[in-house]
Amino acid sequence: MLLWLLTAVLTGIAAAQGYEITVKINHIPNDTVILGHHFNERLIPDDTVVLDSRCTGVFKGKEKLKGGMYFIFLPSRNYFDILIDGSQKFTIENDTTDFLKNMKITGSLENQLFHDYQEMLAQASKDYKALSEELEKVKGNQAKEDAVREKMKAVGQRVEHAYENQKTLYPDQFFSKFLTATRDIDVPESITDQTDRFYYYKAHYFDNFPLHDPRLLRTQLYQPKVEKYITNLCMQMPDSLIKECNFLINQARGDDELFRFMLVFLFNKYAKDENMYAENVYVNLAEIYCKEAKWDTDSFKTELKKKITKKENCLVGNISKDLRMRQLPNDTNAIDALRPFVDRMKEEGVPIEKQKPDFEARRNDVVRILNDFINHFGKTDISVHSIPAKYKLVVFWEPDCSHCKEEMPKLFSFYKDTLSTIGCKVFAIYMNKSVDNFNELHRHVNKWFDFVKKQKMMASGWYNYFNPFDQYRENFDVNSTPTFYLLDKKNEIIAKRISFHQMYDLMKFLDEAEAKQKGK
Numbered sequence: 001m002l003l004w005l006l007t008a009v010l011t012g013i014a015a016a017q018g019y020e021i022t023v024k025i026n027h028i029p030n031d032t033v034i035l036g037h038h039f040n041e042r043l044i045p046d047d048t049v050v051l052d053s054r055c056t057g058v059f060k061g062k063e064k065l066k067g068g069m070y071f072i073f074l075p076s077r078n079y080f081d082i083l084i085d086g087s088q089k090f091t092i093e094n095d096t097t098d099f100l101k102n103m104k105i106t107g108s109l110e111n112q113l114f115h116d117y118q119e120m121l122a123q124a125s126k127d128y129k130a131l132s133e134e135l136e137k138v139k140g141n142q143a144k145e146d147a148v149r150e151k152m153k154a155v156g157q158r159v160e161h162a163y164e165n166q167k168t169l170y171p172d173q174f175f176s177k178f179l180t181a182t183r184d185i186d187v188p189e190s191i192t193d194q195t196d197r198f199y200y201y202k203a204h205y206f207d208n209f210p211l212h213d214p215r216l217l218r219t220q221l222y223q224p225k226v227e228k229y230i231t232n233l234c235m236q237m238p239d240s241l242i243k244e245c246n247f248l249i250n251q252a253r254g255d256d257e258l259f260r261f262m263l264v265f266l267f268n269k270y271a272k273d274e275n276m277y278a279e280n281v282y283v284n285l286a287e288i289y290c291k292e293a294k295w296d297t298d299s300f301k302t303e304l305k306k307k308i309t310k311k312e313n314c315l316v317g318n319i320s321k322d323l324r325m326r327q328l329p330n331d332t333n334a335i336d337a338l339r340p341f342v343d344r345m346k347e348e349g350v351p352i353e354k355q356k357p358d359f360e361a362r363r364n365d366v367v368r369i370l371n372d373f374i375n376h377f378g379k380t381d382i383s384v385h386s387i388p389a390k391y392k393l394v395v396f397w398e399p400d401c402s403h404c405k406e407e408m409p410k411l412f413s414f415y416k417d418t419l420s421t422i423g424c425k426v427f428a429i430y431m432n433k434s435v436d437n438f439n440e441l442h443r444h445v446n447k448w449f450d451f452v453k454k455q456k457m458m459a460s461g462w463y464n465y466f467n468p469f470d471q472y473r474e475n476f477d478v479n480s481t482p483t484f485y486l487l488d489k490k491n492e493i494i495a496k497r498i499s500f501h502q503m504y505d506l507m508k509f510l511d512e513a514e515a516k517q518k519g520k
Contacts, residue, residue, distance in 0.1 A: 024055050025096065029053050033049060065084050090107035120158075135148045201233075226265065282308075283315060287308065323429065326467055370468050390424065393503060400447065412457045422507060
């Protein structure tokens with residue numbers, strides 16, 4: 001008997017925890033309708049039902065639906081919204097023509113209030129439009145204009161009263177929370193300074209919008225609210241953005257679905273953002289993702305860790321990895337004198353490729369041949385970090401790159417005329433082809449020599465560098481050419497992946513800021 005009672009109780013609890021929404025949609029017997037929820041701008045289906053000959057059907061499930069704004073989608077591809085939260089057993093009757101006028105609700109006070117509010121808004125909008133047209137007609141008659149404006153004001157007060165009434169009488173309803181979330185905050189009129197008004201607005205931006213409420217995720221409100229905050233209200237600098245992203249993520253931690261949305265949304269946003277500061281934010285988010293994204297695969301997270309390890313080497317604000325290079329002579333005759341050694345490298349290297357010895361032996365021979373070749377540039381590596389300069393512009397390029405062919409001569413001319421006058425030195429890093437293909441390397445190095453000679457890219461403070469053993473691709477995350485980095489005198493990365501003209505503007509800005517500081 002006890003077992004039977006326990007089973008009956010548990011069955012009753014399970015039934016109470018499910019949902020049962022009866023719908024009657026007139027004029028579409030034996031047709032299919034869909035129950036789904038909003039997710040930002042997307043409509044996500046949750047259940048379907050085929051109406052009977054009386055146009056009636058029941059959406060039914062053993063587990064409660066998550067709270068939020070849902071919709072009933074009809075074969076005509078039109079839909080109307082309903083709210084689902086606490087009580088999930090009710091009936092809705094509607095038509096295929098005027099959803100608002102023909103809707104009837106039984107068993108859900110919240111949806112009845114939601115419907116009544118929508119009707120009130122529709123009527124208020126109609127009244128306001130009519131009064132706006134009337135105002136145009138009476139323009140020039142001050143007395144009549146004032147009278148119409150008073151009526152328009154009364155319409156606004158009617159809407160405001162309905163909102164306040166809903167919020168006061170039903171403070172715990174999701175509909176009340178939703179209405180409040182649609183409203184912007186008011187900055188007190190006593191705050192007159194525009195900067196102070198901005199900071200007040202930012203500090204109170206989420207007062208009406210509880211970020212931790214997962215029900216708001218199933219509306220059209222959540223992502224645009226977060227997007228506006230992070231894009232328009234936050235300082236677009238790495239430290240500030242990292243702090244703000246961490247704040248948003250922490251606000252969402254109380255609910256697994258909300259946390260997943262927030263982390264994925266921010267992660268994807270900064271993965272796509274081409275702003276040079278975005279990479280710092282992306283790396284911070286990627287580290288959180290690798291540790292806490294339980295929904296993703298280990299293989300994806302392993303690859304992501306490799307990716308962010310490369311990016312961590314060259315984030316704006318960090319000291320760059322050093323570049324240890326050999327320098328091409330600043331003399332055309334000296335460059336031509338290197339060509340026999342390029343030929344010798346090819347002559348020795350190609351037979352090794354054809355013989356295909358074991359990997360270890362081949363690697364040792366390749367290293368020996370390349371070392372012998374680059375020693376003709378100079379016996380020791382030169383450190384970029386060790387060369388003093390107020391600014392160091394590092395450019396990674398190669399002579400087969402069509403964009404490089406256009407940009408490098410322009411950069412050299414700009415260096416001679418402008419950059420050299422403000423204490424900036426340029427390090428033009430030649431990116432060699434594969435060191436395992438000596439035929440290709442021979443062709444490519446000669447093209448480098450030809451380009452430097454033809455463009456006369458030789459000047460004091462301009463360094464043509466090369467080293468096939470340096471890990472610059474990994475240390476500077478170079479995936480395309482030309483790629484620009486700007487370092488300060490402490491070798492800190494202050495800009496990257498922007499044009500050299502933009503870097504010049506940044507140098508001028510920093511110089512002006514420094515001059516003002518000294519003037520104080």
